[in-house]
Amino acid sequence: xxxxxxxxxxxxxxxxxxxxxxxxxxxxxxxxxxxxxxxxxxxxxxxxxxxxxxxxxxxxxxxxxxxxxxxxxxxxxxxxxxxxxxxxxxxxxxxxxxxxxxxxxxxxxxxxxxxxxxxxxxxxxxxxxxxxxxxxxxxxxxxxxxxxxxxxxxxxxxxxxxxxxxxxxxxxxxxxxxxxxxxxxxxxxxxxxxxxxxxxxxxxxxxxxxxxxxxxxxxxxxxxxxxxxxxxxxxxxxxxxxxxxxxxxxxxxxxxxxxxxxxxxxxxxxxxxxxxxxxxxxxxxxxxxxxxxxxxxxxxxxxxxxxxxxxxxxxxxxxxxxxxx
Amino acid sequence: xxxxxxxxxxxxxxxxxxxxxxxxxxxxxxxxxxxxxxxxxxxxxxxxxxxxxxxxxxxxxxxxxxxxxxxxxxxxxxxxxxxxxxxxxxxxxxxxxxxxxxxxxxxxxxxxxxxxxxxxxxxxxxxxxxxxxxxxxxxxxxxxxxxxxxxxxxxxxxxxxxxxxxxxxxxxxxxxxxxxxxxxxxxxxxxxxxxxxxxxxxxxxxxxxxxxxxxxxxxxxxxxxxxxxxxxxxxxxxxxxxxxxxxxxxxxxxxxxxxxxxxxxxxxxxxxxxxxxxxxxxxxxxxxxxxxxxxxxxxxxxxxxxxxxxxxxxxxxxxxxxxxxxxxxxxxxxxxxxxxxxxxxxxxxxxxxxxxxxxxxxxxxxxxxxxxxxxxxxxxxxxxxxxxxxxxxxxxxxxxxxxxxxxxxxxxxxxxxxxxxxxxxxxxxxxxxxxxxxxxxxxxxxxxxxxxxxxxxxxxxxxxxxxxxxxxx
Numbered sequence: 001x002x003x004x005x006x007x008x009x010x011x012x013x014x015x016x017x018x019x020x021x022x023x024x025x026x027x028x029x030x031x032x033x034x035x036x037x038x039x040x041x042x043x044x045x046x047x048x049x050x051x052x053x054x055x056x057x058x059x060x061x062x063x064x065x066x067x068x069x070x071x072x073x074x075x076x077x078x079x080x081x082x083x084x085x086x087x088x089x090x091x092x093x094x095x096x097x098x099x100x101x102x103x104x105x106x107x108x109x110x111x112x113x114x115x116x117x118x119x120x121x122x123x124x125x126x127x128x129x130x131x132x133x134x135x136x137x138x139x140x141x142x143x144x145x146x147x148x149x150x151x152x153x154x155x156x157x158x159x160x161x162x163x164x165x166x167x168x169x170x171x172x173x174x175x176x177x178x179x180x181x182x183x184x185x186x187x188x189x190x191x192x193x194x195x196x197x198x199x200x201x202x203x204x205x206x207x208x209x210x211x212x213x214x215x216x217x218x219x220x221x222x223x224x225x226x227x228x229x230x231x232x233x234x235x236x237x238x239x240x241x242x243x244x245x246x247x248x249x250x251x252x253x254x255x256x257x258x259x260x261x262x263x264x265x266x267x268x269x270x271x272x273x274x275x276x277x278x279x280x281x282x283x284x285x286x287x288x289x290x291x292x293x294x295x296x297x298x299x300x301x302x303x304x305x306x307x308x309x310x311x312x313x314x315x316x317x318x319x320x321x322x323x324x325x
Numbered sequence: 326x327x328x329x330x331x332x333x334x335x336x337x338x339x340x341x342x343x344x345x346x347x348x349x350x351x352x353x354x355x356x357x358x359x360x361x362x363x364x365x366x367x368x369x370x371x372x373x374x375x376x377x378x379x380x381x382x383x384x385x386x387x388x389x390x391x392x393x394x395x396x397x398x399x400x401x402x403x404x405x406x407x408x409x410x411x412x413x414x415x416x417x418x419x420x421x422x423x424x425x426x427x428x429x430x431x432x433x434x435x436x437x438x439x440x441x442x443x444x445x446x447x448x449x450x451x452x453x454x455x456x457x458x459x460x461x462x463x464x465x466x467x468x469x470x471x472x473x474x475x476x477x478x479x480x481x482x483x484x485x486x487x488x489x490x491x492x493x494x495x496x497x498x499x500x501x502x503x504x505x506x507x508x509x510x511x512x513x514x515x516x517x518x519x520x521x522x523x524x525x526x527x528x529x530x531x532x533x534x535x536x537x538x539x540x541x542x543x544x545x546x547x548x549x550x551x552x553x554x555x556x557x558x559x560x561x562x563x564x565x566x567x568x569x570x571x572x573x574x575x576x577x578x579x580x581x582x583x584x585x586x587x588x589x590x591x592x593x594x595x596x597x598x599x600x601x602x603x604x605x606x607x608x609x610x611x612x613x614x615x616x617x618x619x620x621x622x623x624x625x626x627x628x629x630x631x632x633x634x635x636x637x638x639x640x641x642x643x644x645x646x647x648x649x650x651x652x653x654x655x656x657x658x659x660x661x662x663x664x665x666x667x668x669x670x671x672x673x674x675x676x677x678x679x680x681x682x683x684x685x686x687x688x689x690x691x692x693x694x695x696x697x698x699x700x701x702x703x704x705x706x707x708x709x710x711x712x713x714x715x716x717x718x719x720x721x722x723x724x725x726x727x728x729x730x731x732x733x734x735x736x737x738x739x740x741x742x743x744x745x746x747x748x749x750x751x752x753x754x755x756x757x758x759x760x761x762x763x764x765x766x767x768x769x770x771x772x773x774x775x776x777x778x779x780x781x782x783x784x785x786x787x788x789x790x791x792x793x794x795x796x797x798x
Contacts, residue, residue, distance in 0.1 A: 075400045076427035095731050161575035162590075183520070183576030183744060269522045272576050273741030288394055290732040291413060292422060292725060 067299035074295035086300035099282040107257035122208030141202035152266025185275040211245040251316030353381040358410035359392040362606040407644040431460035433651040444678040463636035465677035471697040474530035483592040487511035505571040517582035517591035531618035534629035547779025552757035601689035615692040707788040715777035723767040
């Protein structure tokens with residue numbers, strides 16, 4: 001069976017190669033393809049995007065790097081240049097590294113739980129025999145439209161030591177004493193991770209469903225003729241074919257999880273102690289919350305963290321290319 | 326008729342075109358603060374001011390969190406109000422901080438009466454604190470004797486349901502534990518303590534302030550003091566309340582714990598002088614008794630810090646109406662004026678420039694005043710101000726650098742120890758050692774003597790006598 005499937009995949013790749021081997025527009029130099037007024041039109045159509053991109057992406061990015069070399073509280077003149085001092089201080093700041101560590105743990109565990117679960121749900125919801133598909137999709141997708149602050153509030157009430165979950169667990173004798181899931185250092189971070197998974201699960205399920213729907217039906221038919229069962233089809237057809245998309249989904253999930261902020265702000269404010277401190281919350285506290293504001297210092301933390309995200313994105317490109325081959 | 330219509334149309338056009346010019350001449354002051362529950366009062370107050378002076382005023386309020394996030398952004402984009410309310414990181418040196426930030430400008434002294442400063446007690450206006458280079462930048466708003474942390478509030482209904490009466494109000498920590506056990510046996514928890522963020526301070530200040538000081542810096546010895554045995558003793562006592570299941574469990578926010586007390590889930594909440602107003606206006610709850618915080622079993626051995634820290638209203642540097650803003654401040658600070666009378670009558674707090682006893686009518690607020698003025702007059706004592714001892718301290722970064730080792734370090738670690746039951750002493754020693762090291766290194770680099778921060782002849786429980794300043798002697 002696997003030979004037939006492999007042949008089918010190989011013939012598809014061959015067809016793709018033959019298409020790409022034809023001479024495309026990209027092979028003709030720009031100066032020969034475009035002339036005169038075309039340049040004006042290109043500039044006119046690109047201008048709105050470029051203006052927005054420079055204003056809202058490039059400028060803030062450059063400004064953040066510039067601020068990071070200053071002792072600055074976010075207001076007044078930016079006149080106290082201190083070079084790399086903020087970076088040196090950050091490197092020695094245990095709170096930053098703790099928050100960095102928590103953020104990585106959050107992103108890894110969140111991704112490790114979220115992706116397999118959402119893939120499983122997507123596989124089940126793309127089966128022909130599944131009933132009420134639309135209802136299920138809506139059910140799984142609904143948490144995504146709930147604002148993070150509201151989700152935080154709801155779970156705060158649900159999971160605190162006097163909340164509904166503790167009521168049930170203590171009434172049934174599962175717990176002797178209630179546990180404040182968000183207020184206990186050992187459980188707070190994993191609780192936030194699970195709330196985050198609950199909220200974002202539907203979005204990744206949709207990604208997986210889109211990937212699954214792109215697997216050619218002919219591959220499944222060929223596999224069936226070859227006597228493959230559903231499990232074989234999953235391992236031998238579905239997963240290999242969606243591997244490039246899966247890599248993108250994996251990195252998207254990881255990079256998005258690195259940016260966790262709202263749930264922490266809405267549920268634990270980084271506590272108890274610093275057990276749920278994450279980088280975004282650290283930056284927010286330094287820049288906007290704890291007086292006196294340290295905008296320059298927060299900018300340095302943001303730049304350092306941005307480099308981490310950039311590395312993750314670069315790795316994504318590398319792994320996607322590898323998966324495609 | 327046709328000609329008349331044309332003339333009428335021209336006059337109308339002229340009136341319309343001139344209207345903005347005329348309107349531009351009218352000044353509208355914008356004031357911003359938090360305490361949204363007081364909005365109705367502010368609206369009435371500004372109407373009164375407008376009726377008297379013809380100057381329009383709009384007073385906007387936000388919730389505290391929203392306000393503290395919004396105001397700095399308003400300074401960034403140039404939309405700051407003319408007058409704003411602000412609590413600085415270092416409450417005594419807020420004016421210096423805000424001048425450094427470029428947020429404020431001085432009051433226009435030309436429209437202030439000559440005796441304006443006499444509305445406050447002597448010694449309130451101090452160069453380096455609210456006067457810089459001879460210009461007045463702010464004024465103490467709330468009084469600093471009554472106003473502040475340090476009170477114990479009891480839900481009378483929960484108290485009565487537990488079979489407790491007025492005579493059972495705990496005077497000592499042992500009494501508190503004992504009545505708490507009684508309350509707990511009747512069902513509700515005894516104490517509601519907020520642990521989220523830095524809100525643990527609401528319970529810490531009253532209990533630390535009766536044993537030693539509410540400060541994490543000892544101004545007698547000139548050092549950070551988290552490792553002091555008296556602080557550790559206070560912490561252990563609070564930890565024992567948790568261990569005995571007498572406190573609402575979990576990490577709860579400020580509003581959750583206030584609501585828990587107001588709605589009968591707990592009997593006691595420790596809070597500031599503002600709580601009668603908060604209970605009444607936010608929770609419509611008035612069946613409450615205010616009492617002094619229980620002392621250690623061997624009696625009162627500490628005091629809360631009374632500092633020149635109530636400079637809270639400022640004229641923003643971006644305001645083009647400093648004169649009108651100063652007029653408003655002058656009107657607002659009239660000891661027998663509309664603002665003072667109604668602010669006090671409505672129980673919103675106490676004022677530094679008015680006779681608080683004369684206008685307060687709220688019975689719980691009157692109890693608060695009685696506690697601070699009569700029952701426990703040394704509950705809050707006047708603290709020395711290092712910036713007066715050594716003017717260079719006003720620009721020192723020593724406290725800032727020590728705090729920057731880790732913001733909110735004490736609070737975070739105390740909360741952690743309360744939620745885990747861990748021994749706090751080792752971390753307390755680590756905090757004190759790290760902060761003292763950074764503090765001493767900074768002042769050494771700045772050329773400031775450690776003696777500027779130490780007042781060994783003062784005992785922390787009595788008012789600091791200004792004669793004790795050596796002023797470089």
